[in-house]
Amino acid sequence: MAFPSLTRRALALAGFALTATAWSAAAQAQATIKIGEINSYKAQPAFLEPYKKGMDLAVEEINAAGGLLGRKVELITRDDNASPGDAVRAAEELVSREKVDVxxxxxxxxxxxxxxxxxxxxxxxxxxxxxxxxxxxxQSGNRYTFRLRPSTYMQSAMLVPEAAKLKKKRWAIVYPNYEYGQSSVATFKALLKAAQPDVEFVAEQAPPLGKLDAGSVVQALADAKPDAIFNVLFGADLTKFVREGNTRGLFQGREVVSVLTGEPEYLDPLKDETPNGWIVTGYPWYGIQTPEHKAFFLAYHGKYKDYPRLGSVVGYAMIKSLAAGITKAKSTETEKLIAAFKGLEVTGPFGKFHYRAIDQQSTLGAYVGKTKNDNGKGVMVDYTYFDGAKFQPSDAEVKKMRPAD
Structure with a gap:
């Protein structure tokens, strides 16, 4: 007759154990705030290795200061193999299995x-x-997506006034034939034509990303006899282009305006092949003396015994943005984060910037200057920081381009 009693007791104990397990799992889930991050680490290591270091430094600083909302921050990264399909699969896995918060x-x-x-x-x-x-x-914007870095429009808008000052009529263009390159060129053409109506675009070369046939591209540009060149190539493609252009004299007597080339990730590998006088966007880490940048530089150098690249700044500022947004929202719930990020002010290595409510683009700026071959090392000189807030289309123009949320 004792068996039913024992059975009830066993069931009660089992129920308690299940409750305790569920409570423990819930407590564990609340133990960290999980940031899911997806990137092309294997395909673009020059930028993304420093970027990962910048993120790790920011997470370390946040956790050393007590975390967010009383919880530690955990960064979970995935490689997308430079593939949109793999990026989406990684996102599915991070959201459904890893239960990331953002x-x-x-x-x-x-x-x-x-x-x-x-x-x-x-x-x-x-x-x-x-x-x-x-x-x-x-065009593809939505209420769930915010963006940190200055866009192709913003960087082109920073460069066009400098290009117009050159008063060159015949321009050639070279860019990687995918979304970033196409977007940069479309904006540059439109803005330069508005600033200088008599401009002509006499040649255009658009090799696939990472598959530049430098000899044929340089020769095609030279044959067009342009007065100036707008370059959007980066990474290994840029190095090949510069080497072949130097060999064939493409840059002699010609002005070059170039997006991204002043970033250490792409300027450093050029070494003694660095061309002089290109007008570029970039990151002259060695000369920025603001308090925000000095603090970032010292922390980064102290941790890694290396100087930061632009990727380091982007990774660091991205994590700091998420921290500021979560703190303001007092939550990791999507709707509360969206509300918090609209107009959110963040302090990063380049100083203060904010996320615009109208299009959810940050006002982070960029440095514009000229390249110089300084005893076999590529550097930026004559540079100025351009505030991203000043290089945006009007609110009316944005409303025409962006679908209603």
């Missing part, structure tokens, strides 16, 4: 657009750190 990252514009659409479909908060295409906040 999504962030991407480098290439096509993977960034894929994650922008994923955020929309899943109604999940996504902070695009690096991809530059305007579509992320305009």
């Amino acid at each position: 999504l962030s990252g991407s480098f290439l514009s096509n993977t960034g657009l894929a994650l922008t659409d994923f955020a929309k479909q899943k109604k999940f908060f996504y902070l695009a750190g690096e991809p530059l295409t305007d579509k992320i906040v305009w």
Whole structure:
């Protein structure tokens, strides 16, 4: 007759154990705030290795100061193999299995657009750190996606006044034939034509990303006899282009305006092949003396015994943005984060910037200057910081381009 009693007791104990397990799992889930991050680490190591270090430094600082909302921050990264499909699969895994609180990252514009659409479909908060295409906040923009870096429009808008001052009529253009390159060129053409109506675009070369046939591209540009060149190539493609251009004399007597080339990730590998006098956007880490940058530089150098690259700044500022947004929202819930990020002010290595409510683009700026071959090392000189808030289209123009939320 004791068996029913024992059975009830066993069931009670089992129920208690299940309750305790569930409570423990819930407590563990609350133990950390999980940031899911997706990027092309294997495909673009020059930028993304420093970027990862910048993120890690920011997470370390946040946790050393007590974390966020009383919880530690955990960064969970995935490689997207430079593939939009793989980026979406990584996002699915991070959201469904890892239970991340937010999504962030991407480098290439096509993977960034894929994650922008994923955020929309899943109604999940996504902070695009690096991809530059305007579509992320305009034509394909949605209420779940914010973007940190200055866009192709912003960087082209910074360079066009300098290009117009050259008073060159015949321009040639070279760019990687995917979303970032196409977007940069379209904006540059439109803005330069508005500033200088008599300008002509006499040649255009658009090799696939990472597959530049430098000899044929340089020869085609030289044959067009342009007065100036607008370059959008980066990474290994840029190095090949510069080497072949130097060999064939493409740059002699010609002005060059170039997006991204002043970033250490792309300028450093050129070494003694660095051309003089190119007008570029970039990051002259060795000369920025603001208090915010000095503090960042000392912390980064102290941790890694190395100087930061622009990727380091982007990774660091992205995590600091998420921290500021979560703190303001007092939550990691998507809707509360969206509300918090609209107009959110953040302090990063370049000083203060904010996320515009109208298109969810940050006002982070960029440095514009000229390249110089300084005893076999590429540096930027005559540089100025351009505030991103001053290089945006009007609110009316944005409303025409961006779909209603």
